[in-house]
Amino acid sequence: MTVLSLKISSQHDGFSLEIDRTIPISGVTALFGPSGAGKSTLLRIIAGFERGTGCVAYGDEVWEDGRHFVPPHRRGVATVFQTPTLFPHLDVQGNLAYAARRAGQSGTVAAMLERFDLTGLGARNPLTLSGGEAQRVALARALLTRPRLILMDEPLAALDHARRAEIFPFIERLRDEAQVPILYVTHSPAEVARLAGRMLTLRAGRVTGLGPTAELLAVADVSTEESGEPGSLVTARVVGQTGDGLTELAFSGGAILTPETIGAPGSTVRLFIRARDVMIARDRPEGLSALNILPATVYTVANAGPASADVLLRCGEARLRARLTRRSVAALGLEEGTGCHAIVKSVALARE
Known part of the structure; x- marks a missing residue:
């Protein structure tokens, strides 16, 4: 099991994020808390999109400390956002082929189209896809980059109930078959319960819990957030x-x-x-x-x-x-x- 070590501080527009934790990473680990808790900020620092003060290390590789900074494209991290960031000038197959070429595995695009139920969508422009279809393309593209770690920033938040139900099995398959650790940002206890074996809880930029999902979801102040689903x-x-x-x-x-x-x-x-x-x-x-x-x-x-x-x-x-x-x-x-x-x-x- 790989360990993600975080000793970081970030201040921005009056918000303070202070994290000093070592997190065992395997399967899906949820970053859970209400809006404004610092979940997405923490994810962006881990990805390298935002710089904090302190140290970020993955396994025995230091990504950021006071002396050097590893840029996002060299961290081996794939990020799936709430709104898929697909290239509009490429069709679905082109988006996947681009990711595959960069990772040196261009021969796997057809298999990935089939794996994510995208076979009939290869020639479609991303702008014509439904939210669920576009998110499946984003998941396939993330896996094609051969990442060491996948970051998901509320990937289901922009989808209606039917589309969320459509995406769940693909995230589960990614979790169970790809053997790539996933950090999953959400404020939904139902998503945590379904996907994550471990969770880190945040409130106002501070860690309030880290441990098995079953244990932390039984704590009163974890589940009674504004999601409405205690x-x-x-x-x-x-x-x-x-x-x-x-x-x-x-x-x-x-x-x-x-x-x-x-x-x-x-x-x-x-x-x-x-x-x-x-x-x-x-x-x-x-x-x-x-x-x-x-x-x-x-x-x-x-x-x-x-x-x-x-x-x-x-x-x-x-x-x-x-x-x-x-x-x-x-x-x-x-x-x-x-x-x-x-x-x-x-x-x-x-x-x-």
């Missing part, structure tokens, strides 16, 4: 299909049923459970349409706004977050150690 990440195992077409999943806190078809029995999935999809009852409720009712214990209660509270529950070894009104918390008498039941209305699933 929630929790749970790792589960596919048990199999029920007689009425549901998929049964097992985790340390019990069993979860979902209408989604996920994979073969024994395979592992990660469940992102939105806080707004978790209800709490002191006693096990009867006569509900909800399929998933799990015994739980209140772990923490924290204010989440003038009228809201985040209740973190312990279900086995897993943590589930529920977003309730403060009135409901008081009415139920919820405090640390209170026994209760979590009613999970729905889950978002992403196979590891």
Whole structure:
């Protein structure tokens, strides 16, 4: 596993970024935090597009310190931006061929077109592509440069839900097959849950956490950002299909049923459970349409706004977050150690 060492300081227009961390890099590592936290600034410094004060090193190679600076094109880094920066005077195949020639692997363009489902788009001008198609071209071009590290700066932020769903499998394939580490900037917990095994969290230019995704997404102040998707990440195992077409999943806190078809029995999935999809009852409720009712214990209660509270529950070894009104918390008498039941209305699933 390669290590990215950062000891940097950057001040710009009243914003201060101060990072002193050593980050193990493999698979997808998410840079996560609200807008203005410094995620994109940090990515630009790593890429070499912006200079900070201090040191940036990748493995045993120093890219920037007080004595010298390695320019972006010599770092072996490919960057995928929110809006694809394709050459408008070249067609899709031309964009890929240019990247391949620079990397000395011009014979691989046809294979890359097929790999990213671009075979029928080779002669198209980039300006005529949909957002999802253009982003697939950008991903293919990034891989053709034979990078040591891929940087992605909110690559799904400009896409609607359907286009995001279209791109996810290609990023997952890149993660699983290319064996190139990816640093992925996002403020979406759902994207982190689906793609990243590790995450670094930022707030106001400072690191607030670094570690496994499952652990950090269970921390209250990580998931309650302006994305509107506070929630929790749970790792589960596919048990199999029920007689009425549901998929049964097992985790340390019990069993979860979902209408989604996920994979073969024994395979592992990660469940992102939105806080707004978790209800709490002191006693096990009867006569509900909800399929998933799990015994739980209140772990923490924290204010989440003038009228809201985040209740973190312990279900086995897993943590589930529920977003309730403060009135409901008081009415139920919820405090640390209170026994209760979590009613999970729905889950978002992403196979590891």
